[in-house]
Amino acid sequence: MSRKKRIAVDMDEVIADVRPKFLDLYEREFGWRPEKKDYWGKKIYQVNGALQIREFLHEKGFFADLPVMPGSREVLSELKEDYEIYITTAAMEFRASLEDKYDWMHRHFPFIHWKQIVFCGDKSIIHADYMIDDHPHNLHSFIGKGLLYTASHNIEEEAFTRVNDWAEIKKFFQEELKKGA
């Protein structure tokens, strides 16, 4: 039996849903809640130039209570049978995120061992066969097969296989296994 192929999975906007928190913060700061038509095609903090919203990423607690992206836990738990799963997140920009992200992973994904968690910056350091990420720049520098997880800011990107939700990810890897890839 050959070694399992390895999948590197991003956290924010892939297994952790950042959108509701950004919308809450936007509403608190500006008194109205952007709708999909307002933020589709950009980051929420780019709606009417609200870059100060991004500063909340540096606050303790921001990453502590994000909802789990629907289906991610179940699908990763299944994929773990046939693949090595690594969680790879660009946490190093945000000192305050380190413990929150660590705790979040252990709380919501206890079946992912600490050896399979990576806090990094530039993801070109990641050695894997597949990468699931919402940022095209991470996939551009990746040596393996990149899957772009749909987020409001990447809807015009066409260079990568797009996945819109975890059901599509499950289906993609079922097909890969069938192909023997």
Next chain:
Amino acid sequence: MSRKKRIAVDMDEVIADVRPKFLDLYEREFGWRPEKKDYWGKKIYQVNGALQIREFLHEKGFFADLPVMPGSREVLSELKEDYEIYITTAAMEFRASLEDKYDWMHRHFPFIHWKQIVFCGDKSIIHADYMIDDHPHNLHSFIGKGLLYTASHNIEEEAFTRVNDWAEIKKFFQEELKKGA
């Protein structure tokens, strides 16, 4: 000009000197300070079976004030001209180490950008051309050229190019550059 080759550099026992702190803790706990003849060939917490000493790795502050390994700052600062430097440390075993290691890096190696710092577990996830590490198991799973940094616990390992200090690392990479590697 081709892209710079990339060097992944471990923290503990490579750029951060853990030995003095372990010896201090050993002396505090057991009333005597092991000498080189006592710990050479093993970990300090293996001297007369003192595994509880290892538990201090889980305490806040353990990694905060470690001395910088002599020469590491100067040599990395020079190597940065010709190589991409990534600091890759298996921090994920120790939740309490995350902020301490982050702060230590920014204090002592301000020329290493956060994008080039990686907190991981299993280092087979690291994609680089060279790896400098004191643990043979990290080098065994590494895809590039491994350099074993001498530490008391690895003196019998013969599978890798050994470096005893940062002067030897500097010399190794000067030779690599001459060879055009």
